[in-house]
Amino acid sequence: MTLHGKLIQTLVSTAIIAVSSSLYAAEPIQPIVPAKEINLALAELGKKLYFDPRLSKSGFISCNSCHNLSMGGTDNLKTSIGHNWQQGPINAPTVLNSSMNVAQFWDGRAPDLKAQAGGPIANPGEMAFTHELAVSVLESIPGYVTEFKLVFGDDSIDIDKVTDAIAEFEKTLVTPNSPFDRWLLGAKGAITAEQLTGYELFKNSGCVACHNGPAMGGTSFQKMGVVEPYQAKSPAEGLIAVTGKDADRFKFKVPTLRNVEMTYPYFHDGEAETLSEAVDVMGRLQLNKKFNTQENGQIVAFLKTLTGDQPSFLLPVLPPSSDTTPQPRPFE
Ligand code: HEC
Numbered sequence: 391m392t393l394h395g396k397l398i399q400t401l402v403s404t405a406i407i408a409v410s411s412s413l414y415a416a417e418p419i420q421p422i423v424p425a426k427e428i429n430l431a432l433a434e435l436g437k438k439l440y441f442d443p444r445l446s447k448s449g450f451i452s453c454n455s456c457h458n459l460s461m462g463g464t465d466n467l468k469t470s471i472g473h474n475w476q477q478g479p480i481n482a483p484t485v486l487n488s489s490m491n492v493a494q495f496w497d498g499r500a501p502d503l504k505a506q507a508g509g510p511i512a513n514p515g516e517m518a519f520t521h522e523l524a525v526s527v528l529e530s531i532p533g534y535v536t537e538f539k540l541v542f543g544d545d546s547i548d549i550d551k552v553t554d555a556i557a558e559f560e561k562t563l564v565t566p567n568s569p570f571d572r573w574l575l576g577a578k579g580a581i582t583a584e585q586l587t588g589y590e591l592f593k594n595s596g597c598v599a600c601h602n603g604p605a606m607g608g609t610s611f612q613k614m615g616v617v618e619p620y621q622a623k624s625p626a627e628g629l630i631a632v633t634g635k636d637a638d639r640f641k642f643k644v645p646t647l648r649n650v651e652m653t654y655p656y657f658h659d660g661e662a663e664t665l666s667e668a669v670d671v672m673g674r675l676q677l678n679k680k681f682n683t684q685e686n687g688q689i690v691a692f693l694k695t696l697t698g699d700q701p702s703f704l705l706p707v708l709p710p711s712s713d714t715t716p717q718p719r720p721f722e
């Protein structure tokens with residue numbers, strides 16, 4: 391190709407990129423992009439740890455127990471079941487696209503995924519273990535010893551390495567290519583007329599004030615019950631637990647709406663069983679809007695276009711325990 395031809399080609403492809411990004415530049419929601427710059431060996435180790443119930447006291451509960459990757463990264467329960475069948479205090483948010491959150495947990499008390507990942511292992515109401523015991527279990531499993539050495543280049547295993555690996559795996563749990571994202575990228579047939587009307591309603595009613603960006607949430611803390619108070623069924627008070635400021639009472643991290651069709655039930659107390667109910671509550675409590683049945687159905691139809699490609703991989707095969715591995719204690 392001549393230099394001139396190349397220049398024209400470059401100009402044309404630049405123009406195409408400019409056009410396709412301007413298609414959604416005006417939209418308050420951007421497509422999810424596939425995970426980039428993943429350390430594959432680290433993520434592969436993290437995947438094993440994510441699925442490994444031996445990081446719990448019972449030997450029965452893994453991250454995947456409550457953030458089931460076959461079910462949108464949640465447990466689909468109002469509140470989770472922890473060690474010894476303990477009733478959890480709050481609804482489990484999805485791990486899908488959680489790498490896009492400004493902070494982790496409903497009240498944002500963990501700054502990032504790595505900081506978050508140590509929490510559940512040592513939480514008496516969740517996996518009920520200690521970091522020391524979790525590490526000693528891993529040290530007793532020859533397959534892990536070899537893999538940690540390969541990934542980190544030294545002989546020691548510690549909780550820092552464990553949470554590093556889990557966080558790297560979680561970075562891969564993004565869900566691009568939903569019908570709505572294909573629509574944003576120019577495939578006008580990717581969503582139906584009803585779904586498009588639902589999107590217009592979602593946008594024009596003001597839902598996008600809080601549910602915006604690629605994840606449609608996760609970027610700010612907002613009051614639950616702007617117009618009228620929300621009668622929560624859980625004692626959680628949100629961001630005030632972290633900041634101590636009275637103004638932050640009942641401010642929760644805005645949940646992502648990506649894959650929301652799969653992540654029922656809704657709200658931090660899991661009290662909204664259906665999308666239709668959640669949309670009704672949001673309209674009334676956040677925006678002083680009462681949607682009629684048709685409008686509610688249109689918004690729900692739109693929300694169902696947000697389901698992207700789910701994580702897909704071979705189930706990790708976990709290295710077997712050895713004779714010295716501490717025994718699980720499921721009934722203590
Ligand atoms: C017993 C159930 C349970 C187990 C086991 C569990 N989690 Fe969670 N997870 C929860 C609940 C409940 C929350 C919300 C807690 C809160 O916000 O106070 C949560 C929150 C999170 C969040 C924050 C998401 C967000 O949007 O704020 C991430 C990430 C996460 N868990 C990852 C993990 C990982 C990694 C493991 C394994 C090391 C794990 N969880 C084990 C129930 C569980």
Ligand code: HEC
Nearest residue numbers: 596597600612614642644645656657658668669672673676
């Ligand atoms: C003022 C900010 C704000 C506005 C406006 C808003 N939301 Fe929300 N949304 C939130 C917060 C905060 C939560 C979490 C509340 C809780 O769990 O207590 C939430 C939760 C949700 C949930 C449940 C998600 C889950 O996984 O639990 C849905 C669905 C939802 N919003 C849809 C909408 C729709 C539709 C609109 C417009 C009618 C809307 N939201 C307007 C802040 C907002």
